[in-house]
Amino acid sequence: MNGNIPPLTRRGLFGVGAGVAAAVGGVACGTAEENTRPARQLTGIRLRWWGNNSWEIRISAPGGDRTVLIDPWLTRFRTGTYTPAGADPTTPLSVDTALIDHYVDSGELRADHILVTHGHYDHITDVPYLAQRTGATVIGTESHLNLLIALGAPQDQLSVASGGEYIDCGSHRIRVLRSLHSQLGPRARIPFPGTRPAAPPPRPRTIADLVEGGTLAYQIESPGGSVLNLGGSNYIESELTTLRPDVLLLPVGGSNVHDYVPRLLHALGNPPHILPTHWDDFDLPLSRPAKDTGGLAPLRKAVTAASPSSAFVVVDHLQTYPA
Ligand SMILES: [Zn+2]
Numbered sequence: 001m002n003g004n005i006p007p008l009t010r011r012g013l014f015g016v017g018a019g020v021a022a023a024v025g026g027v028a029c030g031t032a033e034e035n036t037r038p039a040r041q042l043t044g045i046r047l048r049w050w051g052n053n054s055w056e057i058r059i060s061a062p063g064g065d066r067t068v069l070i071d072p073w074l075t076r077f078r079t080g081t082y083t084p085a086g087a088d089p090t091t092p093l094s095v096d097t098a099l100i101d102h103y104v105d106s107g108e109l110r111a112d113h114i115l116v117t118h119g120h121y122d123h124i125t126d127v128p129y130l131a132q133r134t135g136a137t138v139i140g141t142e143s144h145l146n147l148l149i150a151l152g153a154p155q156d157q158l159s160v161a162s163g164g165e166y167i168d169c170g171s172h173r174i175r176v177l178r179s180l181h182s183q184l185g186p187r188a189r190i191p192f193p194g195t196r197p198a199a200p201p202p203r204p205r206t207i208a209d210l211v212e213g214g215t216l217a218y219q220i221e222s223p224g225g226s227v228l229n230l231g232g233s234n235y236i237e238s239e240l241t242t243l244r245p246d247v248l249l250l251p252v253g254g255s256n257v258h259d260y261v262p263r264l265l266h267a268l269g270n271p272p273h274i275l276p277t278h279w280d281d282f283d284l285p286l287s288r289p290a291k292d293t294g295g296l297a298p299l300r301k302a303v304t305a306a307s308p309s310s311a312f313v314v315v316d317h318l319q320t321y322p323a
Pocket of ligand 1: 118120181232
């Protein structure tokens with residue numbers, strides 16, 4: 001099911017901003033042209049991709065850099081998610097504490113905030129241990145936080161959100177947005193659906209125990225640039241129409257969502273920097289180059305058609321943007 005994508009190289013990864021140059025010569029579609037925003041240079045804000053939907057956003061501040069992590073998941077145990085049989089729901093949960101310790105102890109990975117988009121295994125399994133190691137404040141829905149408590153997260157570091165919060169962190173702001181999970185298959189279903197309100201459930205043991213628990217999106221705003229991350233390949237359009245992020249972290253997929261890419265980019269005023277997310281086979285370790293599960297080419301095509309002026313930039317595991 002994977003597309004025939006040539007091997008990723010650093011040169012290739014960063015050489016895909018041709019859409020910006022193409023737009024200078026004129027855009028055929030008047031709507032797109034009217035909606036085009038000049039790309040501003042990102043300053044004092046840098047992204048790093050830790051695979052799947054795991055993003056580190058580092059913001060320069062007078063008192064020292066501040067770091068926001070979104071859905072950090074380094075462990076990446078084997079689940080079968082991208083095989084024809086799909087994810088095995090009995091897959092046990094595990095956390096590679098040695099791997100996490102390696103990055104935290106070296107100072108390479110820090111966090112002031114950890115933002116959770118939803119409760120699935122590829123989004124929250126590492127969060128309790130990372131919260132414990134970094135002391136970060138963790139934001140998520142009531143269900144996400146109950147699942148995290150059940151996994152052993154430090155309770156005094158958890159901050160519940162429902163969407164609509166606008167948190168002032170001094171050097172930057174975190175805007176929490178109501179959002180929607182990807183809908184998969186012919187019935188447009190959410191995998192491992194459900195919520196865990198009121199009280200923590202018994203300790204989750206398998207990936208099926210980590211239910212979606214609602215989905216949030218986040219916009220991180222700093223003086224030098226803003227970044228919007230969607231929790232899955234879906235969104236609530238009315239939540240987004242006043243936002244003008246410089247960088248959109250855009251999940252692959254969305255085939256069950258009407259006009260997934262064009263409607264989204266129009267609502268956001270055609271973000272100048274678009275980085276695909278959630279596009280790699282996470283059964284493979286972070287130490288290897290990301291393996292495309294087949295979503296990159298269609299996403300690039302949809303973005304180029306809907307917003308020719310946007311730079312569609314693919315970064316590989318552990319690479320940064322801007323480089
Ligand atoms: Zn999910």
